[in-house]
Amino acid sequence: MANDRRRLIVVSNRGPVVHARDETGGIEARRGGGGLVTALDSLAEHLDVTWVASAISDGDRLVAAEARGEPVEERSRAGSPYLLRLVEHNPAEYARYYNVVANPMLWFVQHRLWDLARAPCVDEQFREAWEQGYALVNRAFADAVCEELEETPEAAVFFHDYHLYLAPRFVRERRPDATLAHFVHIPWVSPDYWGVLPADMRRAVHDGLLANDLVGFHTERWRRTFVNAAVRLLDAERADSAVAYDGRRTTTVARPISVDPSEFDALGVDEAVLACQADLRQGRPERLIVRVDRTDPSKNILRGLRAFELLLARHPEHRGRVRLLALLHPSRQEIPEYAAYTAEIESAAADLNDRAGAVAVDLRLADDFPLSIAAYKEYDVLFVNAIFDGLNLVAKEGPLVNEHDGVLVLSENAGAAEELAPWALVVNPFDVGDQAEALHRALAMSVDERRGRLDGLRTHIREHDASRWVQGVLADLDRIIPARRG
Amino acid sequence: MANDRRRLIVVSNRGPVVHARDETGGIEARRGGGGLVTALDSLAEHLDVTWVASAISDGDRLVAAEARGEPVEERSRAGSPYLLRLVEHNPAEYARYYNVVANPMLWFVQHRLWDLARAPCVDEQFREAWEQGYALVNRAFADAVCEELEETPEAAVFFHDYHLYLAPRFVRERRPDATLAHFVHIPWVSPDYWGVLPADMRRAVHDGLLANDLVGFHTERWRRTFVNAAVRLLDAERADSAVAYDGRRTTTVARPISVDPSEFDALGVDEAVLACQADLRQGRPERLIVRVDRTDPSKNILRGLRAFELLLARHPEHRGRVRLLALLHPSRQEIPEYAAYTAEIESAAADLNDRAGAVAVDLRLADDFPLSIAAYKEYDVLFVNAIFDGLNLVAKEGPLVNEHDGVLVLSENAGAAEELAPWALVVNPFDVGDQAEALHRALAMSVDERRGRLDGLRTHIREHDASRWVQGVLADLDRIIPARRG
Numbered sequence: 001m002a003n004d005r006r007r008l009i010v011v012s013n014r015g016p017v018v019h020a021r022d023e024t025g026g027i028e029a030r031r032g033g034g035g036l037v038t039a040l041d042s043l044a045e046h047l048d049v050t051w052v053a054s055a056i057s058d059g060d061r062l063v064a065a066e067a068r069g070e071p072v073e074e075r076s077r078a079g080s081p082y083l084l085r086l087v088e089h090n091p092a093e094y095a096r097y098y099n100v101v102a103n104p105m106l107w108f109v110q111h112r113l114w115d116l117a118r119a120p121c122v123d124e125q126f127r128e129a130w131e132q133g134y135a136l137v138n139r140a141f142a143d144a145v146c147e148e149l150e151e152t153p154e155a156a157v158f159f160h161d162y163h164l165y166l167a168p169r170f171v172r173e174r175r176p177d178a179t180l181a182h183f184v185h186i187p188w189v190s191p192d193y194w195g196v197l198p199a200d201m202r203r204a205v206h207d208g209l210l211a212n213d214l215v216g217f218h219t220e221r222w223r224r225t226f227v228n229a230a231v232r233l234l235d236a237e238r239a240d241s242a243v244a245y246d247g248r249r250t251t252t253v254a255r256p257i258s259v260d261p262s263e264f265d266a267l268g269v270d271e272a273v274l275a276c277q278a279d280l281r282q283g284r285p286e287r288l289i290v291r292v293d294r295t296d297p298s299k300n301i302l303r304g305l306r307a308f309e310l311l312l313a314r315h316p317e318h319r320g321r322v323r324l325l326a327l328l329h330p331s332r333q334e335i336p337e338y339a340a341y342t343a344e345i346e347s348a349a350a351d352l353n354d355r356a357g358a359v360a361v362d363l364r365l366a367d368d369f370p371l372s373i374a375a376y377k378e379y380d381v382l383f384v385n386a387i388f389d390g391l392n393l394v395a396k397e398g399p400l401v402n403e404h405d406g407v408l409v410l411s412e413n414a415g416a417a418e419e420l421a422p423w424a425l426v427v428n429p430f431d432v433g434d435q436a437e438a439l440h441r442a443l444a445m446s447v448d449e450r451r452g453r454l455d456g457l458r459t460h461i462r463e464h465d466a467s468r469w470v471q472g473v474l475a476d477l478d479r480i481i482p483a484r485r486g
Numbered sequence: 487m488a489n490d491r492r493r494l495i496v497v498s499n500r501g502p503v504v505h506a507r508d509e510t511g512g513i514e515a516r517r518g519g520g521g522l523v524t525a526l527d528s529l530a531e532h533l534d535v536t537w538v539a540s541a542i543s544d545g546d547r548l549v550a551a552e553a554r555g556e557p558v559e560e561r562s563r564a565g566s567p568y569l570l571r572l573v574e575h576n577p578a579e580y581a582r583y584y585n586v587v588a589n590p591m592l593w594f595v596q597h598r599l600w601d602l603a604r605a606p607c608v609d610e611q612f613r614e615a616w617e618q619g620y621a622l623v624n625r626a627f628a629d630a631v632c633e634e635l636e637e638t639p640e641a642a643v644f645f646h647d648y649h650l651y652l653a654p655r656f657v658r659e660r661r662p663d664a665t666l667a668h669f670v671h672i673p674w675v676s677p678d679y680w681g682v683l684p685a686d687m688r689r690a691v692h693d694g695l696l697a698n699d700l701v702g703f704h705t706e707r708w709r710r711t712f713v714n715a716a717v718r719l720l721d722a723e724r725a726d727s728a729v730a731y732d733g734r735r736t737t738t739v740a741r742p743i744s745v746d747p748s749e750f751d752a753l754g755v756d757e758a759v760l761a762c763q764a765d766l767r768q769g770r771p772e773r774l775i776v777r778v779d780r781t782d783p784s785k786n787i788l789r790g791l792r793a794f795e796l797l798l799a800r801h802p803e804h805r806g807r808v809r810l811l812a813l814l815h816p817s818r819q820e821i822p823e824y825a826a827y828t829a830e831i832e833s834a835a836a837d838l839n840d841r842a843g844a845v846a847v848d849l850r851l852a853d854d855f856p857l858s859i860a861a862y863k864e865y866d867v868l869f870v871n872a873i874f875d876g877l878n879l880v881a882k883e884g885p886l887v888n889e890h891d892g893v894l895v896l897s898e899n900a901g902a903a904e905e906l907a908p909w910a911l912v913v914n915p916f917d918v919g920d921q922a923e924a925l926h927r928a929l930a931m932s933v934d935e936r937r938g939r940l941d942g943l944r945t946h947i948r949e950h951d952a953s954r955w956v957q958g959v960l961a962d963l964d965r966i967i968p969a970r971r972g
Contacts, residue, residue, distance in 0.1 A: 112679070115601030116873055117783035117827065121792055122917040190676035192711070192874075193598070195899060196916045225678070228714070297603035306607055341603065387602055388678075413681060430682045431608040 007155035008047040008477075009148050011141055013098075013163035015053025015084060016041050017074060019060045027059050029074060035393040036160065036185060039257055039466040041076045043158075046474060049082040050155070052144050054089060054137075064088050069147075077263075087144045089137050096133025097163070100126065104337045106162045106205075109196050110186045111298040111388045122198060130201055135166055138208075142170030149175055156477050161185045165208040172211035179481050181214040183473075185257070186390040187415070188217065188225040191232040206230045210245045213480045216473065218391040218415040220254040227252055253476055256419055257391055260466045264400040267373045276374035286321040287443055288404075290379035292372045292394050293386075294331035295342040295365070300387045300411070300429050301328065302341075305348050305361065307385070307435035312360060315440050322443060323360060324383070327375055329367040379406040381442040384414055387429050391415035395424070399457040405450040407442035408457060409435070419464065423456035493641035494533040494963075495634050497627060499584075499649035501539025501570060502527050503560055505546045513545050515560060521879040522646065522671060524746055525952040527562045529644075532960060535568040536641070538630050540575060540623075550574050555633075573630045575623050582619025583649070586612065590823045592648045592691075595682050596672045597784040597874045608684060616687055621652055624694075628656030635661055642963050647671045651694040658697035665967050667700040669959075671743070672876040673901070674703065674711040677718040692716045696731045699966045702959065704877040704901040706740040713738055739962055742905055743877055746952045750886040753859045762860035772807040773929055774890075776865035778858045778880050779872075780817035781828040781851070786873045786897070786915050787814065788827075791834050791847065793871070793921035798846065801926050808929060809846060810869070813861055815853040865892040867928040870900055873915050877901035881910070885943040891936040893928035894943060895921070905950065909942035 016037045017029035031037070043049050050071055055064040063072060064086035071083035089097070105126070108114050120126070141164060145157055149171075156179040159168055168180050194202040209215050210230060217223040227243055230236045236245035243250045267273055280288075289308065293299040308324045328345065332338040342365070349363040364371070376382070376398040384395045392414040399408060410417050410424035417426055425438040442450075502523045503515035517523070529535050536557055541550040549558060550572035557569035575583070591612070594600050606612070627650060631643055635657075642665040645654055654666050680688040695701050696716060703709040713729055716722045722731035729736045753759055766774075775794065779785040794810045814831065818824040828851070835849040850857070862868070862884040870881045878900040885894060896903050896910035903912055911924040928936075 113603050115603075116916070117599050117601075117786075118788060120916060121789060122914070123792075123796065123919040127919065190678060190711075192676060192899075193679075195914070198914050198917050198920060199898075225676075300603075302604060303607060310609065412685075413678075428608070428681070428684050430602070430606060431684050433609040433613065434684060 006047050007152045008043060008049050009145055009152075009155050009157045010040055010043065010049055010051045010160070011053075011145060011157060011164060011167065012036070012040070012051075012160035013054050013102075014056065015051055015060075015086065016076075017084070018057050019063045020057055021059060027062060031077065035257060035259055035466070038077070038260055038263065039469055040160075042078065042260070042466060042470055043473075044076040044080040044082040045078055046470065050085060050148055050152075051082060052085045052087060052141060052148065054094070055086040060086050061088060085144055085148065087140050089140060093133050093136045096129035097137040099335055100129035101134035102163050103332055104335055105197075106165075107186070107298075108337070109193060110162065110189055112189060112193060113297050113387070114196060116196070120196065122196075127198075138164060138166035139170055141167045142174075145171050146174050149178055153178075155179075156181060156481060158183070158473075158477075159212070165205045167208070168211040169204075169208040179477070180212040181216070181477060181480070182209055182212045183216040184209075184222070184226070184390070185218065187388045187413075188222040188229065190225060191229045194229060194233060203233055206233050206236075207246075210234065210236060210243060210248070210250045212250055214251045214253065214476055216253045216255050216476065218254065218256045219418045221418060222390065222415065223252050223254040251476075251480060255469055255472045255476070256415065256464070257393070257469050258461065258464050258466045259393060259396050259400065261400055261462050264373075264397060268377065268401040270370065270373070272370035273373045273377075276368075276371045277377055280325075280371075280374050280378050284378060285323045287318070287323075287380045288378055289322060289324045289381040289383050289439060290327070290375045290398070291324070291383045292327045292375060292398075294329045295338065295345060296331050297337065297341045298387050298389060300385045301326065301345050302348055303429065303432050303435070304383060304385050305345075305352055307432040307439065308361065309352050309355070310432055310436035311439045312356065314436060318440070318443065319356070319360075320358060323362055325362045325364070325375055325379075327364050327366070327368065327372050330365050373401060376401045377403045380404050381439060382406055382408050383439065384408065384410050384416075385427060385429050385435055386411045386414045389414040389416075395420055396461050399454055400461060402454060405447055405454055407445060407450050407453060409438045409442055419460065420457060423453040423460070492533050493638045494529060494535050495631055495641050495643045496526055496529065496535055496537045496646070497539075497631060497643060497650060497653065498522070498526070498537075498646035499540050499588075500542065501537055501546075501572065502562075503570065504543050505549045506543055507545060513548060517563065521743060521745055521952070524563070524749065525743055525955055526646075528564065528746070528952060528956055529959075530562040530566040530568040531564055532956065536571060536634055536638075537568060538571045538573060538627060538634065540580070541572040546572050547574060571630055571634065573626050575626055579619050579622045582615035583623040585821055586615035587620035588649050589818055590821055591683075592651075593672070593784075594823070595679060596648065596675055598675060598679060599783050599873070600682060602682070606682065608682075613684075624650060624652035625656055627653045628660075631657050632660050635664055639664075641665075642667060642967060644669070644959075644963075645698070651691045653694070654697040655690075655694040665963070666698040667702070667963060667966070668695055668698045669702040670695075670708070670712070670876070671704065673874045673899075674708040674715060676711060677715045680715055680719060689719055692719050692722075693732075696720065696722060696729060696734070696736045698736055699734075700737045700739065700962055702739045702741050702962065704740065704742045705904045707904060708876065708901065709738050709740040737962075737966060741955055741958045741962070742901065742950070743879070743955050744947065744950050744952045745879060745882050745886065747886055747948050750859075750883060754863065754887045756856065756859070758856035759859045759863075762854075762857045763863055766811075766857075766860050766864050770864060771809045773804070773809075773866045774864055775808060775810045775867040775869050775925060776813070776861045776884070777810070777869040778813045778861060778884075780815045781824065781831060782817050783823070783827045784873050784875060786871045787812065787831050788834055789915065789918050789921070790869060790871050791831075791838055793918040793925065794847065795838050795841070796918055796922035797925045798842065800922060804926075804929065805842070805846075806844060809848055811848045811861055811865075812850065813854065813858050814849065814851050816851050859887060862887045863889045866890050867925060868892055868894050869925065870894065870896050870902075871913060871915050871921055872897045872900045875900040875902075881906055882947050885940055886947060888940065891933055891940055893931060893936050893939060895924045895928055905946065906943060909939040909946070
């Protein structure tokens with residue numbers, strides 16, 4: 001395959017690097033975090049990649065202005081070169097696209113987070129955000145992709161996530177023969193819940209995705225729900241795992257993304273991580289429950305606190321001996337729903353500690369990657385109780401570096417449960433009683449059982465790593481490209 | 487058919503009459519309101535009916551105690567005799583069954599009303615309410631049904647609604663050959679939303695319903711969603727419109743319930759109604775928008791107020807000339823979620839009137855049936871914007887008596903929209919902009935178009951009245967009874 005390098009245009013809102021001024025006043029590219037970037041970045045080892053992404057930082061905009069719309073060369077973590085094309089947006093349009101439509105609206109719809117008796121209230125302002133924000137930014141992405149396709153018409157296009165549902169249709173209208181694929185990294189919901197959006201918008205979301213030749217999800221569950229929703233909302237037709245619509249056929253696949261174990265092997269002995277771990281060890285109680293999340297309502301942090309308090313109430317032997325370390329990265333705080341949720345978490349944790357008369361919950365609101373890895377190493381229980389989650393990489397990262405035969409307590413609504421259920425304690429995210437009992441069971445479990453479960457997780461995760469996801473995605477593209485070209 | 491009267495055991499939580507002391511200290515039976523009672527009560531014209539219902543009032547309990555578990559004779563509105571068997575429950579068990587499990591839990595799940603980031607928190611208390619409340623009350627109903635079946639083994643059993651999901655299975659276990667049917671009067675939701683309940687409970691709901699030979703819904707949409715959910719949650723098999731499960735076959739049907747037009751013909755000239763109408767006329771502005779609802783979050787009253795205020799903001803010509811008359815029956819106020827919602831409505835309406843500097847919204851919190859009928863007669867626009875609604879009988883009642891060529895604005899998520907959409911202005915319940923424009927369009931509509939739409943509604947509703955629903959249900963039972971007996 002290395003001899004037959006193909007061209008791939010990766011399209012995502014956030015790119016693999018953020019440009020910022022370094023100490024000398026020059027511009028440096030800093031690698032972004034997150035599993036998606038890690039996995040996609042490794043595509044550059046296999047293919048000639050051009051990555052199209054929004055210019056987000058001031059540094060990005062400087063780079064984009066200097067490049068005058070041309071791609072600039074970057075290098076992947078492994079050193080392979082790829083091209084990065086930054087798309088500049090009007091700030092008002094981008095704000096409507098990102099802070100009104102993508103978040104909270106689409107995110108809240110797809111994680112079922114709206115308090116439907118009260119919100120959302122769709123009105124002219126939202127319609128303006130859709131038409132004069134979401135659609136325009138998608139249009140700008142489509143324009144950039146079409147320009148790239150002018151240069152390399154044989155390239156396949158690989159869109160990502162909920163920021164770009166309309167772009168494939170815009171590209172398809174101008175390039176009927178292009179090879180288009182899309183990966184959705186968040187859950188899909190039933191047609192009734194899509195009804196929160198006006199009919200033209202919920203149809204446009206599904207119509208946009210069906211302009212692709214291939215649509216991928218992390219789980220069979222989200223894939224199936226997408227097919228059902230498309231059939232219902234667009235009168236599309238089901239054809240095995242494909243959808244027939246508007247004279248075309250869109251294949252759907254379930255391919256759970258993963259992590260790069262070698263990255264975590266290295267992190268496990270990273271100096272910053274070891275320093276954090278030494279700190280944690282000094283202060284740690286006998287047993288440590290860890291959660292690592294963004295402060296997103298989908299992560300179910302409030303119920304997690306309730307479950308932990310129930311654990312202490314029902315099993316007083318844990319009081320003073322078990323602590324919940326919650327490492328929470330404040331996320332999207334410019335969106336009122338997120339700021340409110342973060343405030344509720346702080347208040348609930350403080351109340352819990354007041355009632356406990358001790359630091360039962362150690363809440364740290366920060367984005368501290370080395371500390372997260374150190375906490376992964378130190379946990380006795382890793383607590384992932386998401387309300388809904390496309391996949392949840394924490395559940396795959398933690399077991400790779402853990403040094404305490406730690407047990408994974410995992411929500412049945414995290415996509416990762418479709419893979420990891422055999423070795424995790426699976427919980428209902430709405431049932432705090434169930435979660436409290438799972439935490440207790442994890443704490444009370446014999447070391448043999450804990451070790452067996454951790455080994456099972458590690459073996460699965462190492463065998464189903466990010467490179468396997470990449471190979472799977474490449475195989476999917478291989479299947480559709482000849483079909484499209486043949 | 488009259489010569490071949492069959493026996494039917496109707497089972498519903500609330501019975502057709504409530505017993506109360508009259509002025510002389512004796513016990514009188516007062517007919518309950520609601521379309522369900524009207525429709526079911528007319529079954530007595532066709533069949534030998536025994537109605538099994540909870541003893542709810544003190545009067546009911548007196549009657550039940552006096553009857554020592556035997557049925558008492560009652561008469562339907564048309565004068566046909568039937569038997570009423572009142573089931574007594576332990577008050578604590580009944581409270582758990584009714585105020586914790588049925589409402590808010592099942593109602594909120596099936597109307598998607600939970601603010602999932604925060605509620606519900608399922609815990610031991612809820613599990614106790616399920617096991618020591620919902621299951622026990624369902625068991626008591628099943629016991630009463632089985633006793634009736636001892637007497638008349640050939641009778642068909644007809645369960646109703648979300649209070650009784652477990653009873654059919656309890657009966658089936660003891661009477662494998664009984665003919666069981668169930669009608670669900672509220673929406674069904676996708677398996678993902680059923681995930682709010684712990685796995686054993688969500689399975690028990692579907693397992694209980696599939697113990698019936700027949701399950702009916704008001705719309706094709708809810709029927710289809712039920713089949714999908716049962717297939718997913720129980721590994722049941724789809725077989726056309728039936729579900730194959732546990733060695734049995736359950737047929738599903740969509741039969742929208744309706745009203746009795748002759749009842750509304752009579753109400754139109756009822757003295758109490760005419761007195762209310764005279765009052766309304768005296769005080770009414772040029773144009774009147776009417777809504778008649780329980781104060782239930784599913785009814786979308788808060789967004790209705792937003793939409794009405796948007797109407798006045800965007801179309802100032804309506805200011806001072808159009809009023810929203812909101813007749814709201816305070817409902818389930820002993821449940822905190824309902825009390826909070828009612829308080830929010832009062833506060834939002836007061837704020838709106840403060841901003842308008844006039845009585846733009848005439849909010850009346852009361853259960854005043856004659857006033858509701860008078861308002862039906864007087865509306866220019868009937869506003870039904872439910873978030874989700876199994877059917878919504880208001881949309882069928884209002885047009886029958888209206889005297890103003892009034893226009894129906896109807897939520898796409900009210901079951902009635904499946905029938906009435908051709909003559910209504912259909913709106914998205916989450917889109918207050920859409921609702922404001924529909925209200926404006928209704929107010930601006932020519933009298934010819936209004937009359938044409940109203941005629942269309944009336945013709946449909948008169949042709950698809952309650953007796954047609956009853957005939958349909960009887961035909962459904964006819965289809966399953968020979969199949970079961972043959």
